[in-house]
Each structure stands twice: as structure tokens, then as C-alpha cells.
Amino acid sequence: MLRAAIILVVLTLCGCDFQRQADAKFGDQHFKTTIALVELHKVRTGAYPESLKDLKFTGEWDAIALNSVEYRRLDNGYELNVTRGWIGSPDMALPSEFWRGLGVVKSNVKRQG
Template structure:
């Protein structure tokens, strides 16, 4: 009796944890996408605003003006490199990890100086409109 009770006490939480693992992973990916989307868009906005104010893109993200505490979180989730004809911006983190995939409407990329990115959505859109940007 004690052995079967002990087995039940061990197996029930293990089975419950296993059934929740898939749901937890799904929730984590959703959070990674939402935070990744916000971080990416916030950083682009700050970079493009810097260009409007100064006439050129910043040499680094440390050059950005008037950033708040939440902006710092977004900036820390990206990697930036100024290019001769614009900039490269890569998403490095979402919430806990990097999102597997993100989607943006094709018009999102219009008018930006963003020329390269590690986002799959950027690379897919670049295939259809090479006049606006290139992705490698």
C-alpha cells in the first residue's frame, strides 16, 4: 500500500507537469513574439526619430536621444549596425528567448533605412521587393 501511494504521489505531479509543458512552451513562444515585436518596433522608431532629428542614422544605439527605461529594455533586445546606406537591426531576444517567427505587413518596411535583419519576415519581404532593401 505504501509503495503504490508513493508511486502515485510521484507520478501524478510528473504526468501533470508533462501535460502542462506543451502549453507552457506555447505561452512562452507567444510572449517571445509579443515582446520581440515590441522591442523591434520600438528600436526602429528610436533609430528613425534620431535620423529625423540629426539627418543621419546613429553610429550606435548608445547615441540615441531621450530614451526611457522601457526603451532601454527594447534596445537591449536588439543588435544594431550602421551601414553606408542605412542600418542593420537584428532581434536578439523576446521575453525569455528569441521568437521563432514573427509577421509584419509588407507596408511596415516602407520608408525605413533598415537594409538587413535576421528576421525571417524581413528576408521573405525582401525577396519580393528588392528595390526597397536587401537581406543576407
């Protein structure tokens, strides 16, 4: 009985770590895909989109990323928050050089360094 309880606890802890890692990986992909689409829109039109619905020429898989973030255009750029990774909400951080040259001025993704 004790052995079964220990195995259950170990499996539960491993499962949590797997979900946390999967949420981070999927969240990272959703965030970066959306940034690429938003920044491409700005290159093509000269302005950031009012909403993600304004993006053109997106692929079928892009819808997954676009439905996993919250976007808001701001006067000096845009706000982009990751709302879903694989299952839950990821806790993410990206290095300072990642942010250089982007219009993301506010995000729930942390800046390292």
C-alpha cells in the same frame, strides 16, 4: 502515476507555447521601439546613429528594448536584429508594408509577402 505523467506533459507543452508567444510579443515591441527611436534620430539629425548609445531623449523603459536588439549602421541604412523577447530569442515575421520607408535593410525578422 500515468495521469500525473500526462498532466506534466500537457503543462510542459502549454508552457512552451506561452513562452514562444511571450517571446514574440516582447520581441515585436523591442524591435518596433528601437526602429522608432532610430528613425526619429535620423529625422532630427539627418543620419542614422553610429550606435544605439548615440540616441538621445530615450525613456527609462526604452533601455529594455535597446538591450534586446543588435544594431549596426550600414552604408545604405542599418541592420537590426532581435536578440531577446521575453526570455528567449523570438521567431518573427512582419508584413511587407511594415518595412516601407524604413532604413532597415537587414534583419533576422522575416519579411512576409
